[in-house]
């Protein structure tokens with residue numbers, strides 16, 4: 001138990017350490033190449049051209065760069081929530097209608113690339129894509145470009161470029177339109193793909209909350225300095241990401257050519273020994289969230305059940321409404337609401353706490369029903385006997401009814417725990433790196449969704465197994481207990 | 494209204510309704526300390542309801558109940574509910590109750606069954622409570638069963654344990670609602686014997702029963718009820734030999 005709490009404290013501490021000595025920057029490393037990603041599946045060292053850039057910037061402005069992982073979709077909400085200071089993750093300058101963020105000067109520019117299979121004959125440019133299926137990332141720009149000029153194009157959205165490109169390879173889509181730099185990186189890695197067309201231009205900026213004007217000014221000066229001393233060009237060249245658009249951007253800056261060779265892009269075979277310690281750590285996080293979440297659910301569920309049965313009618317109606325409402329809304333929405341919604345009204349919970357509380361509250365509605373059924377199953381005579389012995393209502397509940405109800409509902413409770421354990425994977429969407437997140441992080445790095453998937457499924461199963469056993473054991477013992485209830489019909493004369 | 498609350502139990506004009514149904518109609522009686530009273534009567538005549546009122550498990554609608562000087566009036570409930578329930582709690586402290594279905598706590602051992610209320614209600618020191626529990630189990634012949642759970646006992650043993658549990662609260666009056674009705678015939682005697690022993694020790698007991706022989710042999714009085722009314726209260730022999738009321742005669746005929 002102590003360890004769990006210290007873990008929570010750690011998260012709270014992370015939240016609080018927003019001091020000036022560090023520059024907390026965020027990106028999504030999942031399918032992050034070549035922007036921000038891990039060198040190998042041990043997730044030990046971060047790399048990528050944006051990693052290089054932000055570290056250089058941090059050095060120039062005299063801060064220590066500290067990385068924060070977050071899901072691409074919620075990078076900006078996380079920024080506004082104060083989880084980190086800046087985001088650098090291929091954010092297009094001036095993109096979106098984000099009124100609440102500041103953009104730095106662009107540090108990179110490229111177009112959108114159209115990728116097709118080498119054997120594709122019909123499509124030779126973007127204009128040929130009418131009546132074809134084109135995959136894009138969740139990115140408004142490419143969608144606007146496509147649907148504005150082509151009326152009959154069918155657009156498919158992908159969560160990441162790897163999925164898009166492998167679907168292209170498998171023939172599910174005819175072409176993929178995505179940022180040139182990502183395409184350039186992957187086309188070398190996946191055989192049979194080629195870039196045939198490039199359109200538009202987007203520039204990338206670092207973003208910070210609107211309140212961070214001073215920081216953005218510092219970053220702008222640092223970017224100017226990097227252009228001037230050529231270090232920006234060195235980094236871009238190192239990653240083989242030079243193109244016409246960014247030559248224009250860099251114009252004026254000099255610098256030596258190609259200092260390093262490009263990083264290797266062939267992947268070694270996955271070494272499971274390397275990722276197991278990571279999964280062990282992630283499993284501890286999953287288990288922590290699940291156990292504490294279940295604890296919250298049981299305590300809260302019990303309160304709701306007692307209110308429902310014993311409280312005055314209108315309070316009881318209130319409890320029923322809460323239970324029904326929680327049961328009738330998706331957990332994911334509750335999670336986003338608690339984590340990204342509540343800060344609006346001044347309740348900002350650390351990710352771990354938000355995850356535990358949301359899972360706990362959601363499952364409390366199920367536990368409340370379990371407890372209600374459990375308490376209803378206790379014969380009325382138990383309460384009478386307790387009252388006849390002089391116990392008041394609360395004492396009777398506390399010592400007689402609840403313990404018996406608890407034994408009664410242990411099997412469904414355990415089943416719910418297994419379900420909660422699996423649902424805990426959703427907290428990966430609020431920046432917590434637990435088992436599921438670790439799976440997508442390592443697998444999108446090593447591109448081994450198969451083997452890693454089997455490993456992570458096995459871990460989930462093994463975590464749940466002891467609790468299934470407990471359920472069986474409880475069920476067996478409950479049967480013994482039940483004998484106490486089955487009394488013969490009284491013989492009346 | 495009767496003005497002599499000298500006796501241990503004094504009930505006057507007790508009425509109890511369930512909605513329109515009048516279950517108890519103007520029930521009045523007095524019971525002296527140390528008496529063993531049997532209550533007999535046909536099923537559904539209100540015997541259980543009477544006992545439950547005496548133990549405040551049911552709210553009385555009219556009349557008053559006095560047990561060992563604590564007087565509970567139905568009229569008080571309307572005046573001061575808080576005071577009424579505090580009085581009810583006091584009154585209940587003096588009354589032990591034993592049910593037809595035993596109602597032992599299945600998740601506790603026999604000893605814990607007996608210790609629990611002492612510690613929770615009377616704030617008794619757990620060691621002392623344990624000691625008293627052992628003594629009482631010994632007394633009802635279950636000295637060796639303290640660590641057993643209720644489900645591992647026979648019906649007779651369970652009922653004796655339930656009596657021990659009620660005695661642990663040191664009541665002045667014991668109420669039994671058909672204590673032997675759900676027992677196999679060979680176990681009835683062991684439970685009745687416990688009640689006889691308690692009678693010898695001077696315990697005041699009210700027993701709702703269908704064991705006519707026991708009622709005849711052991712009781713000081715027999716109360717015959719029908720339709721929510723007390724028809725006859727009389728000496729144990731008299732009611733069997735020479736019932737005063739026709740209804741009593743008809744009822745007893747079926748048992749003789």
Ligand SMILES: Nc1ncnc2c1ncn2[C@@H]1O[C@H](COP(=O)(O)OP(=O)(O)O)[C@@H](O)[C@H]1O
Nearest residue numbers: 511514516534535536537538539540541542543
């Ligand atoms: N909770 C209740 N609600 C309504 N009627 C009840 C309730 N309990 C008992 N009764 C009725 O009260 C009458 C007397 O019941 P009871 O005292 O249990 O009789 P006895 O114990 O003499 O067999 C019965 O007719 C029964 O149907």
Ligand SMILES: [Mg+2]
Nearest residue numbers: 540541542670
């Ligand atoms: Mg009855």
